[in-house]
Amino acid sequence: MSIKRIGIITSGGDCGGLNAVIKGVAREAYHLGIESVVIPNGYAGLYNLLGLESVVLLNAERVSRIEASLAGSEAGHSRVKISKIQDPNKYERIKEGLKKFGIDALIISGGDDTGSVVVDLSSQGIPCIHVPKTMDLDLQPYSVGGDSSINRIALFTRELKTTGLSHNRILAIEVFGRYVGHTALHGGIGAEADCILIPEIPVDFDVVYDHMKATYCNRVLRSDVKAGTYIMVISEGMKNANGEMLYDELAGMDAFGHRKLAGAGKYVRQQLEKRLKVDPEMKEFMIKTGMYAPGVYEVPEVREVMLGHIVRSGGSSAYDVNFGYKAGAGAVLLLLEGKTGNTIVDVEGKTIRYMPTPEAIKRKEVDIAEIALFESLGTCFGRKPEKFSFDLLEKKAPIIRHI
Secondary structure (H helix, E strand, O other): OOOOEEEEEEOOOOOOOHHHHHHHHHHHHHHOOOEEEEOOOHHHHHHOHHHOOOOEEOOHHHHHOOOOOEOOOOOOOOOOOHHHOOOOOHHHHHHHHHHHOOOOEEEEEEOHHHHHHHHHHHHOOOOEEEEEEOOOOOOOOOOEOHHHHHHHHHHHHHHHHHHHHHHOOEEEEEEOOOOOOHHHHHHHHHOOOOEEEOOOOOOOHHHHHHHHHHHHHHHHHHOOOOOOOEEEEEEOOOEOOOOOEOEOOOOOEOOOOOEOEOOHHHHHHHHHHHHHHHOHHHHHHHHHOOOOEOOOEOOOOEEEEEOHHHHHOOEOOHHHHHHHHHHHHHHHHHHHOOOOOEEEEEEEOOEEEEEEHHHHOOOOOOOHHHHHHHHHOOOEOOOOOOOOOOOOOOOOOOOOOOO
16 A cells, blocks of 8 residues: 555544654654655544644654653544534545645544544555554553553552551442453452452442451551551442443533543542441440541441543653554555555554454453452452352463573
């Protein structure tokens, strides 16, 4: 496929590793004698390309000013679904914009919603390669941004323990993840959280309360200064026992028709507070530990904390920088091989792995088969612990020769 200039788009939410994707595309393209340019502000920028006076050429000097280790995207973002733009000539307008700036093909980094637009644009004859990006990790292949967000969830959750210990609080920490629990699970395990609630497992709050009460009370009672905390990491898409998610009724829908999630941390706090207030054993516990103040402080305090956008901001993990570079460079090579309409999966040795974008953007949920292993280690997942059932598979490792 003859390509002289590539347009780079990042779309959807910001996260770690995206600047590495941009640099990977730009540097590989430069290496092959191809120009690359930024199409700013996601799909909104693509639609408005025709009206722009110029685009930023990613030459050697401009690329050197992009920090791959920083999260976010030098190209900017927007949550815009092209097919919903109320302009019957939108696709022709996009093609004219691309022609205006001599852009032969697009490399687009984003999640499932972004990928659905890649499929749409490809069907309209616009050559595209999709680079998987989402901190939610809900695509079939690994997505740039996932490792960075997991590390930040683990970091801030660990750091919040100091506040929990200082005040003997129970902390319900809500994190992003949308309809899957990958970031809550792995970030929570990384922080040694006591309880992790994910969308894949509807929550029995009686089980949660019993685990919290036993863990928290024993911790405080064992402490010589009567200090203890209980840490919960909660996915925003957590479901109650009826399998219902919690939505922000006032926020409405986003551009892709998804109801906006909100209130999981608050809901968990309310469920625990309700049980604490009617538990007759809590008064005895508070008196025994020297915390009881009649009418003022009669049960342990539960606080919800929403980490929010802080887990997708700041810096990129080294893994995401590595993956971003490889995915960006590999996307350029896929374009040159005419493999448009596909999602790059990884570069392994000399093999570039890819898959059709419609397959790549199918939702991948947490494999709950391994949850029982963490339950055997003492972590609560809002259900009665199950026995870990496993198979054995011997994998023979290659011989490593040292030079």
